[in-house]
Amino acid sequence: MPMSLRQLRIFVAVAKTGSTMGAASEIALSQSAVSAALSELEGLLHTRLFDRVGKRLILNDNGRALLAEATALLDNAQQIERGFFDKRGHAAATLKLGCSTTIGNYVLPGLLARYRLRAPHTPIEVTIANTAQVSAAVAAFDVDMGLIEGPCQDADIQPIPWLLDEMVIVCSxxxxxASEWHTRRITREQLRESRWLLRERGSGSRLAVEQALLPYLHQLNMDIELGSTEAIKYTAAEGLWLACLSRCAVKDMVAAGQLSILDTDLPPLPLPGDA
Structure with a gap:
Protein backbone atom coordinates (compact mmCIF):
# COMPACT_ATOMS: atom_id res chain seq x y z
CA MET A 1 0.00 0.00 0.00
CA PRO A 2 1.52 3.39 -0.97
CA MET A 3 1.76 6.14 1.59
CA SER A 4 -1.00 8.73 1.53
CA LEU A 5 -1.24 12.46 2.08
CA ARG A 6 -3.43 11.68 5.09
CA GLN A 7 -0.61 9.70 6.71
CA LEU A 8 1.89 12.47 6.02
CA ARG A 9 -0.47 15.10 7.41
CA ILE A 10 -0.86 13.08 10.59
CA PHE A 11 2.90 12.56 10.81
CA VAL A 12 3.54 16.32 10.54
CA ALA A 13 0.88 17.02 13.20
CA VAL A 14 2.52 14.53 15.59
CA ALA A 15 5.92 16.06 14.93
CA LYS A 16 4.52 19.52 15.63
CA THR A 17 2.62 18.65 18.83
CA GLY A 18 4.88 15.89 20.17
CA SER A 19 2.06 13.43 20.87
CA THR A 20 -0.73 11.49 19.22
CA MET A 21 -3.23 13.17 21.52
CA GLY A 22 -2.08 16.63 20.49
CA ALA A 23 -2.14 15.67 16.82
CA ALA A 24 -5.64 14.22 17.17
CA SER A 25 -6.89 17.49 18.63
CA GLU A 26 -5.24 19.55 15.89
CA ILE A 27 -6.57 17.63 12.90
CA ALA A 28 -9.92 16.54 14.38
CA LEU A 29 -9.31 12.77 14.49
CA SER A 30 -9.48 10.26 17.27
CA GLN A 31 -6.22 9.42 19.05
CA SER A 32 -6.57 5.79 17.97
CA ALA A 33 -6.88 6.85 14.30
CA VAL A 34 -3.74 8.97 14.60
CA SER A 35 -1.80 6.15 16.26
CA ALA A 36 -2.95 3.67 13.59
CA ALA A 37 -1.98 5.97 10.71
CA LEU A 38 1.44 6.64 12.24
CA SER A 39 2.05 2.92 12.71
CA GLU A 40 1.03 2.28 9.09
CA LEU A 41 3.45 4.93 7.85
CA GLU A 42 6.35 3.55 9.89
CA GLY A 43 5.48 0.07 8.62
CA LEU A 44 5.51 1.24 5.00
CA LEU A 45 8.90 2.90 5.48
CA HIS A 46 10.27 0.03 7.58
CA THR A 47 11.67 2.46 10.12
CA ARG A 48 10.85 4.31 13.31
CA LEU A 49 10.26 8.03 12.92
CA PHE A 50 10.06 8.99 16.61
CA ASP A 51 11.83 8.16 19.84
CA ARG A 52 9.38 7.49 22.65
CA VAL A 53 10.36 9.48 25.72
CA GLY A 54 7.66 8.98 28.32
CA LYS A 55 4.48 10.23 26.76
CA ARG A 56 6.37 12.41 24.34
CA LEU A 57 7.24 11.52 20.76
CA ILE A 58 10.55 13.06 19.70
CA LEU A 59 11.64 13.06 16.05
CA ASN A 60 14.69 10.92 15.37
CA ASP A 61 17.05 11.33 12.41
CA ASN A 62 14.71 9.42 10.08
CA GLY A 63 11.77 11.52 11.22
CA ARG A 64 13.61 14.79 10.71
CA ALA A 65 14.60 13.72 7.19
CA LEU A 66 10.99 12.82 6.38
CA LEU A 67 9.58 15.99 7.97
CA ALA A 68 11.21 18.28 5.42
CA GLU A 69 10.01 16.14 2.50
CA ALA A 70 6.51 15.70 3.94
CA THR A 71 6.10 19.41 4.64
CA ALA A 72 7.15 20.30 1.09
CA LEU A 73 4.80 17.69 -0.37
CA LEU A 74 1.83 18.88 1.68
CA ASP A 75 2.57 22.48 0.70
CA ASN A 76 2.59 21.45 -2.96
CA ALA A 77 -0.73 19.63 -2.50
CA GLN A 78 -2.27 22.76 -0.99
CA GLN A 79 -0.94 24.81 -3.88
CA ILE A 80 -2.63 22.43 -6.31
CA GLU A 81 -5.91 22.75 -4.41
CA ARG A 82 -5.68 26.54 -4.42
CA GLY A 83 -5.25 26.42 -8.18
CA PHE A 84 -8.66 24.80 -8.53
CA PHE A 85 -10.59 26.73 -5.89
CA ASP A 86 -10.95 30.42 -5.14
CA LYS A 87 -10.71 32.04 -1.71
CA ARG A 88 -14.31 31.10 -0.93
CA GLY A 89 -13.74 27.44 -1.76
CA HIS A 90 -15.51 27.56 -5.12
CA ALA A 91 -14.13 25.79 -8.16
CA ALA A 92 -11.76 28.09 -10.03
CA ALA A 93 -11.19 25.95 -13.13
CA THR A 94 -12.82 27.50 -16.20
CA LEU A 95 -15.31 25.49 -18.28
CA LYS A 96 -14.43 26.18 -21.93
CA LEU A 97 -17.11 25.48 -24.53
CA GLY A 98 -17.12 25.70 -28.31
CA CYS A 99 -20.46 26.08 -30.11
CA SER A 100 -21.48 26.26 -33.72
CA THR A 101 -23.59 29.26 -34.64
CA THR A 102 -27.19 28.08 -34.36
CA ILE A 103 -26.54 26.35 -31.05
CA GLY A 104 -24.62 29.33 -29.73
CA ASN A 105 -27.39 31.76 -30.64
CA TYR A 106 -30.54 29.77 -29.92
CA VAL A 107 -29.80 26.73 -27.72
CA LEU A 108 -26.84 27.70 -25.55
CA PRO A 109 -28.50 30.57 -23.61
CA GLY A 110 -30.99 28.18 -22.00
CA LEU A 111 -28.28 25.60 -21.32
CA LEU A 112 -26.09 28.22 -19.64
CA ALA A 113 -28.95 29.42 -17.45
CA ARG A 114 -29.75 25.90 -16.24
CA TYR A 115 -26.06 25.09 -15.70
CA ARG A 116 -25.51 28.30 -13.73
CA LEU A 117 -28.25 27.28 -11.29
CA ARG A 118 -26.40 24.01 -10.64
CA ALA A 119 -22.86 25.49 -10.63
CA PRO A 120 -23.20 29.13 -9.53
CA HIS A 121 -19.49 29.93 -9.36
CA THR A 122 -17.82 28.04 -12.21
CA PRO A 123 -16.18 30.44 -14.70
CA ILE A 124 -17.38 29.78 -18.26
CA GLU A 125 -15.84 30.78 -21.58
CA VAL A 126 -17.75 30.24 -24.84
CA THR A 127 -16.35 30.38 -28.37
CA ILE A 128 -18.88 30.50 -31.24
CA ALA A 129 -17.59 29.33 -34.63
CA ASN A 130 -18.53 26.97 -37.43
CA THR A 131 -18.66 23.20 -36.99
CA ALA A 132 -15.22 22.56 -38.49
CA GLN A 133 -13.59 25.17 -36.25
CA VAL A 134 -15.30 23.83 -33.12
CA SER A 135 -14.28 20.27 -33.99
CA ALA A 136 -10.68 21.41 -34.48
CA ALA A 137 -10.74 23.17 -31.11
CA VAL A 138 -11.94 19.99 -29.40
CA ALA A 139 -9.24 17.92 -31.13
CA ALA A 140 -6.58 20.43 -30.03
CA PHE A 141 -7.90 20.45 -26.41
CA ASP A 142 -8.53 24.20 -26.71
CA VAL A 143 -12.05 23.66 -25.36
CA ASP A 144 -13.43 21.10 -22.93
CA MET A 145 -16.48 20.31 -25.04
CA GLY A 146 -17.90 21.24 -28.44
CA LEU A 147 -21.60 21.53 -29.29
CA ILE A 148 -22.21 21.31 -33.04
CA GLU A 149 -25.18 20.73 -35.33
CA GLY A 150 -23.21 19.80 -38.44
CA PRO A 151 -21.46 16.49 -39.17
CA CYS A 152 -18.06 16.04 -37.53
CA GLN A 153 -15.38 15.21 -40.09
CA ASP A 154 -12.50 14.75 -37.60
CA ALA A 155 -11.68 11.05 -37.26
CA ASP A 156 -10.13 11.63 -33.83
CA ILE A 157 -13.40 12.86 -32.32
CA GLN A 158 -16.30 10.62 -31.34
CA PRO A 159 -19.53 12.66 -31.66
CA ILE A 160 -22.38 11.93 -29.25
CA PRO A 161 -25.94 12.81 -30.38
CA TRP A 162 -27.53 15.07 -27.76
CA LEU A 163 -30.35 17.12 -29.32
CA LEU A 164 -32.78 16.50 -32.17
CA ASP A 165 -33.35 19.32 -34.66
CA GLU A 166 -34.55 19.64 -38.23
CA MET A 167 -35.00 22.18 -41.00
CA VAL A 168 -38.51 23.64 -41.27
CA ILE A 169 -40.13 25.88 -43.88
CA VAL A 170 -41.54 29.07 -42.41
CA CYS A 171 -43.35 32.19 -43.53
CA SER A 172 -45.29 35.05 -42.02
CA ALA A 178 -49.91 30.29 -44.10
CA SER A 179 -53.71 30.22 -44.26
CA GLU A 180 -53.84 27.58 -46.97
CA TRP A 181 -51.83 24.93 -45.11
CA HIS A 182 -54.53 24.74 -42.44
CA THR A 183 -56.86 23.18 -45.00
CA ARG A 184 -54.38 21.11 -47.03
CA ARG A 185 -50.69 20.42 -47.28
CA ILE A 186 -48.53 22.79 -49.28
CA THR A 187 -47.39 21.08 -52.48
CA ARG A 188 -43.93 21.00 -54.00
CA GLU A 189 -45.20 23.00 -56.93
CA GLN A 190 -46.37 25.78 -54.60
CA LEU A 191 -42.97 25.77 -52.91
CA ARG A 192 -41.18 26.02 -56.27
CA GLU A 193 -43.36 29.00 -57.27
CA SER A 194 -42.78 30.89 -54.01
CA ARG A 195 -40.10 33.49 -53.43
CA TRP A 196 -37.35 32.43 -51.04
CA LEU A 197 -34.94 34.10 -48.65
CA LEU A 198 -31.52 32.43 -48.53
CA ARG A 199 -28.20 32.99 -46.85
CA GLU A 200 -25.27 34.20 -48.95
CA ARG A 201 -23.52 31.74 -51.25
CA GLY A 202 -20.73 29.83 -49.54
CA SER A 203 -22.34 29.92 -46.09
CA GLY A 204 -23.03 26.73 -44.16
CA SER A 205 -26.72 27.66 -43.86
CA ARG A 206 -27.08 28.10 -47.62
CA LEU A 207 -25.54 24.67 -48.15
CA ALA A 208 -27.83 23.14 -45.52
CA VAL A 209 -30.95 24.54 -47.18
CA GLU A 210 -29.88 23.44 -50.65
CA GLN A 211 -29.02 19.94 -49.42
CA ALA A 212 -32.39 19.70 -47.67
CA LEU A 213 -34.66 21.11 -50.41
CA LEU A 214 -33.10 20.67 -53.86
CA PRO A 215 -33.49 16.87 -53.93
CA TYR A 216 -37.29 17.47 -53.82
CA LEU A 217 -37.83 20.89 -55.42
CA HIS A 218 -34.91 20.78 -57.93
CA GLN A 219 -34.78 24.58 -57.93
CA LEU A 220 -35.43 27.46 -55.55
CA ASN A 221 -36.84 30.81 -56.64
CA MET A 222 -34.28 32.79 -54.66
CA ASP A 223 -35.43 36.40 -54.30
CA ILE A 224 -33.07 37.91 -51.69
CA GLU A 225 -29.77 36.83 -50.14
CA LEU A 226 -29.20 37.86 -46.51
CA GLY A 227 -26.14 37.56 -44.32
CA SER A 228 -27.59 36.12 -41.12
CA THR A 229 -30.31 33.85 -39.81
CA GLU A 230 -31.77 36.71 -37.77
CA ALA A 231 -32.11 38.86 -40.89
CA ILE A 232 -33.89 36.04 -42.71
CA LYS A 233 -36.30 35.47 -39.79
CA TYR A 234 -37.37 39.08 -39.53
CA THR A 235 -37.59 39.57 -43.29
CA ALA A 236 -39.75 36.45 -43.64
CA ALA A 237 -42.04 37.88 -40.95
CA GLU A 238 -42.86 40.77 -43.31
CA GLY A 239 -45.09 38.45 -45.28
CA LEU A 240 -43.69 38.03 -48.81
CA TRP A 241 -41.19 35.16 -48.61
CA LEU A 242 -40.54 31.61 -47.49
CA ALA A 243 -37.42 30.53 -45.61
CA CYS A 244 -35.98 27.20 -44.55
CA LEU A 245 -34.34 27.37 -41.13
CA SER A 246 -33.49 25.28 -38.08
CA ARG A 247 -36.51 24.60 -35.88
CA CYS A 248 -34.48 25.75 -32.86
CA ALA A 249 -33.72 29.04 -34.63
CA VAL A 250 -37.36 29.93 -35.30
CA LYS A 251 -39.17 28.60 -32.25
CA ASP A 252 -39.21 32.02 -30.55
CA MET A 253 -40.91 33.79 -33.46
CA VAL A 254 -43.25 30.84 -34.05
CA ALA A 255 -44.31 30.99 -30.39
CA ALA A 256 -44.86 34.73 -30.75
CA GLY A 257 -47.03 34.24 -33.84
CA GLN A 258 -44.66 36.12 -36.11
CA LEU A 259 -43.80 33.05 -38.18
CA SER A 260 -45.69 29.90 -39.11
CA ILE A 261 -44.19 26.48 -39.85
CA LEU A 262 -45.75 25.15 -43.05
CA ASP A 263 -47.08 21.63 -43.37
CA THR A 264 -45.77 20.42 -46.73
CA ASP A 265 -45.74 17.17 -48.67
CA LEU A 266 -41.96 16.94 -48.18
CA PRO A 267 -40.47 14.34 -45.83
CA PRO A 268 -38.78 15.54 -42.61
CA LEU A 269 -35.76 17.67 -43.48
CA PRO A 270 -32.64 16.75 -41.51
CA LEU A 271 -30.09 19.39 -40.57
CA PRO A 272 -27.02 18.45 -42.62
CA GLY A 273 -24.65 21.36 -42.02
CA ASP A 274 -23.76 24.50 -40.10
CA ALA A 275 -26.20 27.26 -39.42
Whole structure:
Protein backbone atom coordinates (compact mmCIF):
# COMPACT_ATOMS: atom_id res chain seq x y z
CA MET A 1 0.00 0.00 0.00
CA PRO A 2 1.52 3.39 -0.97
CA MET A 3 1.76 6.14 1.59
CA SER A 4 -1.00 8.73 1.53
CA LEU A 5 -1.24 12.46 2.08
CA ARG A 6 -3.43 11.68 5.09
CA GLN A 7 -0.61 9.70 6.71
CA LEU A 8 1.89 12.47 6.02
CA ARG A 9 -0.47 15.10 7.41
CA ILE A 10 -0.86 13.08 10.59
CA PHE A 11 2.90 12.56 10.81
CA VAL A 12 3.54 16.32 10.54
CA ALA A 13 0.88 17.02 13.20
CA VAL A 14 2.52 14.53 15.59
CA ALA A 15 5.92 16.06 14.93
CA LYS A 16 4.52 19.52 15.63
CA THR A 17 2.62 18.65 18.83
CA GLY A 18 4.88 15.89 20.17
CA SER A 19 2.06 13.43 20.87
CA THR A 20 -0.73 11.49 19.22
CA MET A 21 -3.23 13.17 21.52
CA GLY A 22 -2.08 16.63 20.49
CA ALA A 23 -2.14 15.67 16.82
CA ALA A 24 -5.64 14.22 17.17
CA SER A 25 -6.89 17.49 18.63
CA GLU A 26 -5.24 19.55 15.89
CA ILE A 27 -6.57 17.63 12.90
CA ALA A 28 -9.92 16.54 14.38
CA LEU A 29 -9.31 12.77 14.49
CA SER A 30 -9.48 10.26 17.27
CA GLN A 31 -6.22 9.42 19.05
CA SER A 32 -6.57 5.79 17.97
CA ALA A 33 -6.88 6.85 14.30
CA VAL A 34 -3.74 8.97 14.60
CA SER A 35 -1.80 6.15 16.26
CA ALA A 36 -2.95 3.67 13.59
CA ALA A 37 -1.98 5.97 10.71
CA LEU A 38 1.44 6.64 12.24
CA SER A 39 2.05 2.92 12.71
CA GLU A 40 1.03 2.28 9.09
CA LEU A 41 3.45 4.93 7.85
CA GLU A 42 6.35 3.55 9.89
CA GLY A 43 5.48 0.07 8.62
CA LEU A 44 5.51 1.24 5.00
CA LEU A 45 8.90 2.90 5.48
CA HIS A 46 10.27 0.03 7.58
CA THR A 47 11.67 2.46 10.12
CA ARG A 48 10.85 4.31 13.31
CA LEU A 49 10.26 8.03 12.92
CA PHE A 50 10.06 8.99 16.61
CA ASP A 51 11.83 8.16 19.84
CA ARG A 52 9.38 7.49 22.65
CA VAL A 53 10.36 9.48 25.72
CA GLY A 54 7.66 8.98 28.32
CA LYS A 55 4.48 10.23 26.76
CA ARG A 56 6.37 12.41 24.34
CA LEU A 57 7.24 11.52 20.76
CA ILE A 58 10.55 13.06 19.70
CA LEU A 59 11.64 13.06 16.05
CA ASN A 60 14.69 10.92 15.37
CA ASP A 61 17.05 11.33 12.41
CA ASN A 62 14.71 9.42 10.08
CA GLY A 63 11.77 11.52 11.22
CA ARG A 64 13.61 14.79 10.71
CA ALA A 65 14.60 13.72 7.19
CA LEU A 66 10.99 12.82 6.38
CA LEU A 67 9.58 15.99 7.97
CA ALA A 68 11.21 18.28 5.42
CA GLU A 69 10.01 16.14 2.50
CA ALA A 70 6.51 15.70 3.94
CA THR A 71 6.10 19.41 4.64
CA ALA A 72 7.15 20.30 1.09
CA LEU A 73 4.80 17.69 -0.37
CA LEU A 74 1.83 18.88 1.68
CA ASP A 75 2.57 22.48 0.70
CA ASN A 76 2.59 21.45 -2.96
CA ALA A 77 -0.73 19.63 -2.50
CA GLN A 78 -2.27 22.76 -0.99
CA GLN A 79 -0.94 24.81 -3.88
CA ILE A 80 -2.63 22.43 -6.31
CA GLU A 81 -5.91 22.75 -4.41
CA ARG A 82 -5.68 26.54 -4.42
CA GLY A 83 -5.25 26.42 -8.18
CA PHE A 84 -8.66 24.80 -8.53
CA PHE A 85 -10.59 26.73 -5.89
CA ASP A 86 -10.95 30.42 -5.14
CA LYS A 87 -10.71 32.04 -1.71
CA ARG A 88 -14.31 31.10 -0.93
CA GLY A 89 -13.74 27.44 -1.76
CA HIS A 90 -15.51 27.56 -5.12
CA ALA A 91 -14.13 25.79 -8.16
CA ALA A 92 -11.76 28.09 -10.03
CA ALA A 93 -11.19 25.95 -13.13
CA THR A 94 -12.82 27.50 -16.20
CA LEU A 95 -15.31 25.49 -18.28
CA LYS A 96 -14.43 26.18 -21.93
CA LEU A 97 -17.11 25.48 -24.53
CA GLY A 98 -17.12 25.70 -28.31
CA CYS A 99 -20.46 26.08 -30.11
CA SER A 100 -21.48 26.26 -33.72
CA THR A 101 -23.59 29.26 -34.64
CA THR A 102 -27.19 28.08 -34.36
CA ILE A 103 -26.54 26.35 -31.05
CA GLY A 104 -24.62 29.33 -29.73
CA ASN A 105 -27.39 31.76 -30.64
CA TYR A 106 -30.54 29.77 -29.92
CA VAL A 107 -29.80 26.73 -27.72
CA LEU A 108 -26.84 27.70 -25.55
CA PRO A 109 -28.50 30.57 -23.61
CA GLY A 110 -30.99 28.18 -22.00
CA LEU A 111 -28.28 25.60 -21.32
CA LEU A 112 -26.09 28.22 -19.64
CA ALA A 113 -28.95 29.42 -17.45
CA ARG A 114 -29.75 25.90 -16.24
CA TYR A 115 -26.06 25.09 -15.70
CA ARG A 116 -25.51 28.30 -13.73
CA LEU A 117 -28.25 27.28 -11.29
CA ARG A 118 -26.40 24.01 -10.64
CA ALA A 119 -22.86 25.49 -10.63
CA PRO A 120 -23.20 29.13 -9.53
CA HIS A 121 -19.49 29.93 -9.36
CA THR A 122 -17.82 28.04 -12.21
CA PRO A 123 -16.18 30.44 -14.70
CA ILE A 124 -17.38 29.78 -18.26
CA GLU A 125 -15.84 30.78 -21.58
CA VAL A 126 -17.75 30.24 -24.84
CA THR A 127 -16.35 30.38 -28.37
CA ILE A 128 -18.88 30.50 -31.24
CA ALA A 129 -17.59 29.33 -34.63
CA ASN A 130 -18.53 26.97 -37.43
CA THR A 131 -18.66 23.20 -36.99
CA ALA A 132 -15.22 22.56 -38.49
CA GLN A 133 -13.59 25.17 -36.25
CA VAL A 134 -15.30 23.83 -33.12
CA SER A 135 -14.28 20.27 -33.99
CA ALA A 136 -10.68 21.41 -34.48
CA ALA A 137 -10.74 23.17 -31.11
CA VAL A 138 -11.94 19.99 -29.40
CA ALA A 139 -9.24 17.92 -31.13
CA ALA A 140 -6.58 20.43 -30.03
CA PHE A 141 -7.90 20.45 -26.41
CA ASP A 142 -8.53 24.20 -26.71
CA VAL A 143 -12.05 23.66 -25.36
CA ASP A 144 -13.43 21.10 -22.93
CA MET A 145 -16.48 20.31 -25.04
CA GLY A 146 -17.90 21.24 -28.44
CA LEU A 147 -21.60 21.53 -29.29
CA ILE A 148 -22.21 21.31 -33.04
CA GLU A 149 -25.18 20.73 -35.33
CA GLY A 150 -23.21 19.80 -38.44
CA PRO A 151 -21.46 16.49 -39.17
CA CYS A 152 -18.06 16.04 -37.53
CA GLN A 153 -15.38 15.21 -40.09
CA ASP A 154 -12.50 14.75 -37.60
CA ALA A 155 -11.68 11.05 -37.26
CA ASP A 156 -10.13 11.63 -33.83
CA ILE A 157 -13.40 12.86 -32.32
CA GLN A 158 -16.30 10.62 -31.34
CA PRO A 159 -19.53 12.66 -31.66
CA ILE A 160 -22.38 11.93 -29.25
CA PRO A 161 -25.94 12.81 -30.38
CA TRP A 162 -27.53 15.07 -27.76
CA LEU A 163 -30.35 17.12 -29.32
CA LEU A 164 -32.78 16.50 -32.17
CA ASP A 165 -33.35 19.32 -34.66
CA GLU A 166 -34.55 19.64 -38.23
CA MET A 167 -35.00 22.18 -41.00
CA VAL A 168 -38.51 23.64 -41.27
CA ILE A 169 -40.13 25.88 -43.88
CA VAL A 170 -41.54 29.07 -42.41
CA CYS A 171 -43.35 32.19 -43.53
CA SER A 172 -45.29 35.05 -42.02
CA UNK A 173 -48.79 34.40 -40.75
CA UNK A 174 -49.84 36.96 -43.39
CA UNK A 175 -48.37 34.95 -46.28
CA UNK A 176 -51.04 33.32 -48.50
CA UNK A 177 -49.64 29.86 -47.89
CA ALA A 178 -49.91 30.29 -44.10
CA SER A 179 -53.71 30.22 -44.26
CA GLU A 180 -53.84 27.58 -46.97
CA TRP A 181 -51.83 24.93 -45.11
CA HIS A 182 -54.53 24.74 -42.44
CA THR A 183 -56.86 23.18 -45.00
CA ARG A 184 -54.38 21.11 -47.03
CA ARG A 185 -50.69 20.42 -47.28
CA ILE A 186 -48.53 22.79 -49.28
CA THR A 187 -47.39 21.08 -52.48
CA ARG A 188 -43.93 21.00 -54.00
CA GLU A 189 -45.20 23.00 -56.93
CA GLN A 190 -46.37 25.78 -54.60
CA LEU A 191 -42.97 25.77 -52.91
CA ARG A 192 -41.18 26.02 -56.27
CA GLU A 193 -43.36 29.00 -57.27
CA SER A 194 -42.78 30.89 -54.01
CA ARG A 195 -40.10 33.49 -53.43
CA TRP A 196 -37.35 32.43 -51.04
CA LEU A 197 -34.94 34.10 -48.65
CA LEU A 198 -31.52 32.43 -48.53
CA ARG A 199 -28.20 32.99 -46.85
CA GLU A 200 -25.27 34.20 -48.95
CA ARG A 201 -23.52 31.74 -51.25
CA GLY A 202 -20.73 29.83 -49.54
CA SER A 203 -22.34 29.92 -46.09
CA GLY A 204 -23.03 26.73 -44.16
CA SER A 205 -26.72 27.66 -43.86
CA ARG A 206 -27.08 28.10 -47.62
CA LEU A 207 -25.54 24.67 -48.15
CA ALA A 208 -27.83 23.14 -45.52
CA VAL A 209 -30.95 24.54 -47.18
CA GLU A 210 -29.88 23.44 -50.65
CA GLN A 211 -29.02 19.94 -49.42
CA ALA A 212 -32.39 19.70 -47.67
CA LEU A 213 -34.66 21.11 -50.41
CA LEU A 214 -33.10 20.67 -53.86
CA PRO A 215 -33.49 16.87 -53.93
CA TYR A 216 -37.29 17.47 -53.82
CA LEU A 217 -37.83 20.89 -55.42
CA HIS A 218 -34.91 20.78 -57.93
CA GLN A 219 -34.78 24.58 -57.93
CA LEU A 220 -35.43 27.46 -55.55
CA ASN A 221 -36.84 30.81 -56.64
CA MET A 222 -34.28 32.79 -54.66
CA ASP A 223 -35.43 36.40 -54.30
CA ILE A 224 -33.07 37.91 -51.69
CA GLU A 225 -29.77 36.83 -50.14
CA LEU A 226 -29.20 37.86 -46.51
CA GLY A 227 -26.14 37.56 -44.32
CA SER A 228 -27.59 36.12 -41.12
CA THR A 229 -30.31 33.85 -39.81
CA GLU A 230 -31.77 36.71 -37.77
CA ALA A 231 -32.11 38.86 -40.89
CA ILE A 232 -33.89 36.04 -42.71
CA LYS A 233 -36.30 35.47 -39.79
CA TYR A 234 -37.37 39.08 -39.53
CA THR A 235 -37.59 39.57 -43.29
CA ALA A 236 -39.75 36.45 -43.64
CA ALA A 237 -42.04 37.88 -40.95
CA GLU A 238 -42.86 40.77 -43.31
CA GLY A 239 -45.09 38.45 -45.28
CA LEU A 240 -43.69 38.03 -48.81
CA TRP A 241 -41.19 35.16 -48.61
CA LEU A 242 -40.54 31.61 -47.49
CA ALA A 243 -37.42 30.53 -45.61
CA CYS A 244 -35.98 27.20 -44.55
CA LEU A 245 -34.34 27.37 -41.13
CA SER A 246 -33.49 25.28 -38.08
CA ARG A 247 -36.51 24.60 -35.88
CA CYS A 248 -34.48 25.75 -32.86
CA ALA A 249 -33.72 29.04 -34.63
CA VAL A 250 -37.36 29.93 -35.30
CA LYS A 251 -39.17 28.60 -32.25
CA ASP A 252 -39.21 32.02 -30.55
CA MET A 253 -40.91 33.79 -33.46
CA VAL A 254 -43.25 30.84 -34.05
CA ALA A 255 -44.31 30.99 -30.39
CA ALA A 256 -44.86 34.73 -30.75
CA GLY A 257 -47.03 34.24 -33.84
CA GLN A 258 -44.66 36.12 -36.11
CA LEU A 259 -43.80 33.05 -38.18
CA SER A 260 -45.69 29.90 -39.11
CA ILE A 261 -44.19 26.48 -39.85
CA LEU A 262 -45.75 25.15 -43.05
CA ASP A 263 -47.08 21.63 -43.37
CA THR A 264 -45.77 20.42 -46.73
CA ASP A 265 -45.74 17.17 -48.67
CA LEU A 266 -41.96 16.94 -48.18
CA PRO A 267 -40.47 14.34 -45.83
CA PRO A 268 -38.78 15.54 -42.61
CA LEU A 269 -35.76 17.67 -43.48
CA PRO A 270 -32.64 16.75 -41.51
CA LEU A 271 -30.09 19.39 -40.57
CA PRO A 272 -27.02 18.45 -42.62
CA GLY A 273 -24.65 21.36 -42.02
CA ASP A 274 -23.76 24.50 -40.10
CA ALA A 275 -26.20 27.26 -39.42
Missing amino acids: ARHPL
